[in-house]
Amino acid sequence: MSDVSFDSKIAEREAGFGDYFALLKPRVMSLVVFTAFVGLLAAPNAVHPMIAFASILFIAVGGGASGALNMWWDADIDRVMKRTKNRPIPSGKVDADDALAIGLTLSAMAVIMLALAANLLAGFMLAFTIFFYVVIYSMWLKRSTPQNIVIGGAAGAFPPVIGWVVATGSMSIEPWLMFALVFMWTPPHFWALALFMRSDYDDAGVPMLTVTHGRRSTRNHILGYTVVLAILAIGTAFTSIGGPIYFLVALVLNLLFLKGAFDIWRRDEDASETDNFAVERSFFKLSLLYLFLHFGAILAEALLRPYGYGGWAWL
Amino acid sequence: MALKVEHEIHKRRFGRNMGVALVLVSFIFVVFGLTVVKVTSGDFQPQKPEVQQ
Numbered sequence: 001m002s003d004v005s006f007d008s009k010i011a012e013r014e015a016g017f018g019d020y021f022a023l024l025k026p027r028v029m030s031l032v033v034f035t036a037f038v039g040l041l042a043a044p045n046a047v048h049p050m051i052a053f054a055s056i057l058f059i060a061v062g063g064g065a066s067g068a069l070n071m072w073w074d075a076d077i078d079r080v081m082k083r084t085k086n087r088p089i090p091s092g093k094v095d096a097d098d099a100l101a102i103g104l105t106l107s108a109m110a111v112i113m114l115a116l117a118a119n120l121l122a123g124f125m126l127a128f129t130i131f132f133y134v135v136i137y138s139m140w141l142k143r144s145t146p147q148n149i150v151i152g153g154a155a156g157a158f159p160p161v162i163g164w165v166v167a168t169g170s171m172s173i174e175p176w177l178m179f180a181l182v183f184m185w186t187p188p189h190f191w192a193l194a195l196f197m198r199s200d201y202d203d204a205g206v207p208m209l210t211v212t213h214g215r216r217s218t219r220n221h222i223l224g225y226t227v228v229l230a231i232l233a234i235g236t237a238f239t240s241i242g243g244p245i246y247f248l249v250a251l252v253l254n255l256l257f258l259k260g261a262f263d264i265w266r267r268d269e270d271a272s273e274t275d276n277f278a279v280e281r282s283f284f285k286l287s288l289l290y291l292f293l294h295f296g297a298i299l300a301e302a303l304l305r306p307y308g309y310g311g312w313a314w315l
Numbered sequence: 316m317a318l319k320v321e322h323e324i325h326k327r328r329f330g331r332n333m334g335v336a337l338v339l340v341s342f343i344f345v346v347f348g349l350t351v352v353k354v355t356s357g358d359f360q361p362q363k364p365e366v367q368q
Contacts (some may be wrong), residue, residue, distance in 0.1 A: 016327045017334030050352045054345050118350055 006177070006243040019093040023071055023102060024064025031291075032063035035182065038295045039163025039175055042241045047167045054117045055166040059126060059159055062110035066130040067313045068103035070138045072096050077143075077204040083197055102136075118166040125165055143205070146212040153177075153186025160295075174241045181236065181294060186249040188222045188261060189287040195219075195264070196277035196284070206275045219265045222283075226261035230254040233294060241298050249297040253290050260286055289293040 020243075036059045040052055071078065071089055075096050078084035088094035107130050115123025133155035142148045157179040164175035191216035194201055194210045195218060201208035209218045233254050260283040267279060304310040 014324055014327060015331070017331040020331075021334075048352050050348045054349050057345065204367065 015088065015098075016093045019088045020098075020102065022088050023094060023099055024061075024068030024106075025071075026064075028067055028156070029064050031156070033060045034292070035178070035295055036060075036159035036163035036166075038299045038302070039160030039178055040167050042160075042165075042174065042178070042298050043164045043166045044169035050164070051117055054226050055114060056121065056125065057108045058114040058117060059166075061106055062114065062126045062130055063159065065103050065106035065110055066133040068099050068106065069130070069134040072099040073102060073134065073138045074142075075099075077206060080204045081200040083200055098185070111128075114162075119169045121169060121171075122162055122165045125158065125162045129155055129162065132158070143207065146207045146209045148207065149190045149209070150187050150222055153183050153190075157182035158184060161244040174239060177232075177236050177239060177241065178233055178295075178298065181229075182291065184225060184232055185287065186289055187225045188229065188257075189224050189284065189291075191218050192264065192280050192284040192287065195272070195280045215269060219267070223261045223265040226257055230258055238312075240311065243301040243304075244315060245300050245304075246294075246297040248291055253293055256286060257283075257290055 033056055037056055040047060040056065071087055074084075075089040079088050080091040084090065089096050089099055107127075107239065111123050111127045111130070114126050114247045133152070137148065137152035137155055141151050145151075151204060160178035160182070161171075161175040164178075165171065191209055194208045195215065202211050209221060213221075233250045235248070236242050237250055242250075262281070264283055300311045308314055
């Protein structure tokens with residue numbers, strides 16, 4: 001063996017800092033940071049900026065750690081799917097054992113630090129979220145039931161609740177409304193993706209609704225969930241975290257989202273293939289904006305509250 | 316031939332080490348900041364005043 005071949009083998013195996021960072025699913029982490037931040041600011045109690053910053057940071061690290069553990073567990077199916085085959089483990093940049101070690105270490109650190117920085121309940125909620133995403137969703141449900149996305153969506157819905165608990169140290173109905181918003185939004189968002197990334201989940205053997213119940217049934221499900229989501233999202237406008245700004249944003253977005261879901265429901269496979277799933281793709285893009293703007297509107301109401309303009313009281 | 320050959324792997328290793336160093340230093344600052352806030356906001360005061368006497 002020459003020095004050159006020895007060197008190139010090491011070079012292939014050694015990961016850079018960016019590869020380890022990619023294990024934490026930065027894009028999912030940005031959603032976690034944003035929704036947790038909104039949950040924290042929407043709460044009635046003021047939090048010291050340093051404690052708020054540290055808490056959001058540890059929630060983000062906990063979310064990232066659960067992403068690393070998910071990648072460790074799912075490396076075999078990630079290798080098969082087009083969308084995920086370039087992730088650090090299937091592409092050979094990071095060892096699966098390293099991902100496990102990083103995931104476990106960061107999880108423990110994030111939970112302990114959040115409990116110390118904010119309160120015990122917040123730490124417990126973060127621990128439960130990581131457990132839910134890694135054990136309940138990734139290990140148990142993802143490969144065994146077509147409802148995987150529905151139940152798994154709960155994991156992504158916890159951050160605004162944790163943000164609220166950081167500020168208040170207790171539970172109330174409002175953070176669970178934000179939870180319900182993300183929870184009900186997740187299935188139509190992912191099922192639209194499953195409609196146009198068609199072969200991915202089939203190849204990996206993941207029992208996505210498109211595979212187990214067919215694509216017609218998936219279109220029906222998208223419409224059904226979107227109707228319930230719209231009622232919930234608009235109804236939230238009349239609670240203490242809502243207000244006129246949120247109401248207007250929710251009204252416009254939900255009408256657009258309902259129209260998109262209705263168009264998906266009305267189409268058949270032939271029509272979708274003719275324009276390469278244009279309606280499904282635009283619905284998926286709209287779904288990203290949908291969640292961002294709903295939480296943005298809740299944030300706007302919360303930020304205006306100290307000046308007397310948040311909620312319905314000032315009208 | 317140069318005595319010391321700089322391989323691409325050395326740059327990558329340096330980048331990784333710098334990244335880890337920055338994360339650790341930032342962590343120290345976060346813990347320090349938290350400690351200052353907790354102490355100055357009275358979170359660590361004994362609950363019974365007579366304990367201080």
